[in-house]
Amino acid sequence: MLTRNHLFTGAAALVALSLGGPAGAQEPIKIGELNSYKVFSAFLEPYKKGWEMAVEEINASGGVLGRKIEIVSRDDNGNPGDAVRAAEELLSSQKVAFLIGTFPSNVGLAVADFAKQRKTLFIAAEPLTDKIVWEAGNAYTFRLRTSTYMQTAMLIADAVKLNKKRWAIVYPNYEYGQSATAAFKKLLSAKQPGVEFVTEQAPPLGKIDAGAVAQALADAKPEAIFSSLFGADLAKFVREGQQRGVFKGVEVFNLLAGEPEYLDPLKEEAPEGWYVTGYPWSEIKTPEHAKFLAAYQAKYKDYPRLGSVVGYSTVMSAVAAIKKTGSLDQYKLITAMSGLQHMTPFGNVTYRALDHQSTMGAYVGRIAVKDGKGYMKDWRFVDGKDALPSDEEVRKMRPAN
């Protein structure tokens, strides 16, 4: 029988449906996430744990706009074609509010362009490429992680201080390594006129011929080396270089090498004295990080990697945007994202209205070994906002929205 009560609920449901707003307390807010879990599993398994923990925390504290959040996650197979299809599935079939995630540059750029086409917010979690916010930036795409340019810029101060004249460079032969190298050469030449780049090696990603590369670098008699290798390539390079005495009396700078993902496998062979960007998780004492660390260790009985922080913070950004907007309207969401500020384990970050890059910082320090394990010593935190080029330069690079 149709009672007044039934009618009322029905009407409420109708209203809720038409508004899609807070009234539908039972319906969780779905956010679409895609990443190359199987291709870059060393980084992305901790990343997944990070965002799962964030979701749990948010929902335990009552969710956002009175609704719980739900992440619908997809594996993009490290392939832009698959990623765009997965993104389409998330939007059309899963009806997610917007998109987050991605790891390699090419997938990030493809999804960013897709987001622009579909007029949907996309928070790129991981891709380091500078292009995603600059040359190929668009109104709908925001990027959380400290970019290649920023991480390189953070190391420049130390490089300039050493005042070495002869530099050798080694980088994985694809977007990330190429742009790190370009940024390094440009920044160092500007600060230290007369600097000489004596040799350059660009081994294919994952397939470095480490002995030959180390030897070729040594043959050029550099005073310092700038490297952007990571993963298996880095491990091979370190071992071959040490056995061949390549690093003796040579200062080495290596992007990312301080991240637990890439530093820990090296164990007691971690190259002492290298200048790196990374994540000294056991020594960061800020309250926001201590809270994150305690929660993570309690939940997973494991320590967080940098990926965990990125995964966690990406979801926090998404939630902050929804909270600030108060709805799921795309236009309002991207307006809210511009200039959005929120807390992460690395402190406050702001998504710059200028180029949609977050000001998430990174830790810069030197590698040391203790108890058969590598760690970062003499580290300092560099705020992302201090490692970006001038607004004028950014405006020149970024197309008008």
Added chain:
Amino acid sequence: MSLPSILIQLLNGLASASSLFLVSAGLSLIFGVTRIVNFAHGSLYMLGLYGAYSLIEALGRTPLGFWSAVILAALVVGLVGVAIEVLVLRRIYRAPELFQLLATFAVVLVIKDVALFAWGPEDLVGPRAPGFGSVEILGKRIPAYDLLLIAIGPVVLGVMRLLLKRTRWGALVRAATQDREMVGALGVDQARLFTSVFFVGAVLAGLGGALQIPREPANLDLDLAVIADAFVVTVVGGLGSLGGAFLAAILIALAKAFCIGIGTVHLFGTEIVFSKLTLVVEFVIMGVVLVLRPYGLRGKKPATPRTSGEIAPALTSPRWQVAACWMVLFLVVPLLGDRYVVVLLTDIACFALFAASLHFIMGPAGMVSFGHAAYFGLGAYAAALLFKRAGLPMEAALLLAPFCAGLFAVVYGWFCVRLSGVYLAMLTLAFAQISWSIVFQWDSFTDGSNGIVGIWPSAWLSDKSVYYYMTLALCGIGIVFLWRVLFSPFGYVLRAGRDSPLRAEALGIDVRSFQWAAFVLAGMLAGLAGAAFAFSKGSISPSSVSIGQSTDGLVMVLLGGVETLTGPVVGAALFTWLRDELARDTQSWRAVLGLVILLIVLLFPQGLVGGLKALIGRWREARA
């Protein structure tokens, strides 16, 4: 480069050559005897590394622990090889040629996920070889272990030679490599011979991996990284020739070491970065070798196969009633399903044409291509570049792209049709990889590793359903055209050339020219598929030209059944749908996908459509 540098790079090259040789020797041996292109050989190498790592941790980092771990790991991998042979491959030896490749592809997927599950995602850096420090040569230090590796290569070569020349087993292996049927006819137990060959081949792969533990962290990317290199070495050396494999391994490793050693050179005012060539140098070498010496450095022209083998069944075109049913279904689905179904169907349509074009040269024309993605990817890139750089309207770019892909097919095909069998397949792979590396590295033109973004269809096609109908029409016409051609005199000539090249020549048919034409036609239609694919995604990246894309095409064709007309289309649909479906909700989707493919392989050794046809045929007979 100074003299000491040259010497050191020489030693580096020789040390890298050793492991490469071990893996390739195993591959060569297995192929020689069983004619199986063992795609899982790289996975065996990877298991060797992981196994050695775990065993060293268990046995202790002492010299005894290290060396027993290396040997044990190799033996365990040998047993894995036996398991693969006994459980999977033995059941499908009678399947059409190359079908076993599909099975080994599935094994790759399964092993990768098993390794991820067993050893976790992080790279595992093994210990240095205990007792091996560095030695100084001409004022430069190199790891003593490298010198040991340099010695191991020739030692293994010598041992294998002895085994092959002096033992009964070796005699059987050599006999089977030359004429498998004859060996069988003489009463040799083939099953046992094959199993033993698989064991030895797998041990070599495992040993190659285990010996790398002081030089290379165990990681999940090794399988595919190694398999391509091993194929190249095997083919450059000449299939079945261990000495050739040794020579080729040295040639390729040295070339790489010297590309790195030479570094950046300024020639006539342009800067040439030799170290970037390491990406492609082995494929360039393979291309050159195959063009100059069609059977590799030390390979012999294979004996002309007897025609007693089963000839592929005649192709039958689908009945128009059935075709009409499908057409109606394809037209109606978008009206019923949601937007995503349309997107998935668009992908399937593109891949169906891609697979059908591969089948066209691979099945009826008898030219297996391992590098068909070249034409798919170059078509896609041509469309993107015509649209973005040349500023052509999207429709024009889409329709011109196949001709660009066709141009490449004209050039590549001219070389390829001069070869046959696996040599031909590997030359197509060489061209595909060379194309890939150019696309990957030419930043100023192709946007390099990032790929080209912002290539969306025109406004009238921007609706996904409309785009789907257009793709369906284009790809449908392409597929039907290919099918039609197969029943034209041209198609019959191709089949004649495949089944009996000698008789066809005797009839005055210029088989090579016809094959060339078929190659170009297939390339054009693959290019059309690629162009349609590019505009449906809005972006295109080098992965569309990669080995992975080529392999996907092969898997689709084989899954559906290479001896049927509709098989490739069904295979494309099934593979695309399965991967999409599994990747969505399954944690270990790769392993599950591998197991599903294995199941299909074992149940339908003729491919899905071939198997179903056989079933229906049997059912009809039973009723009659």
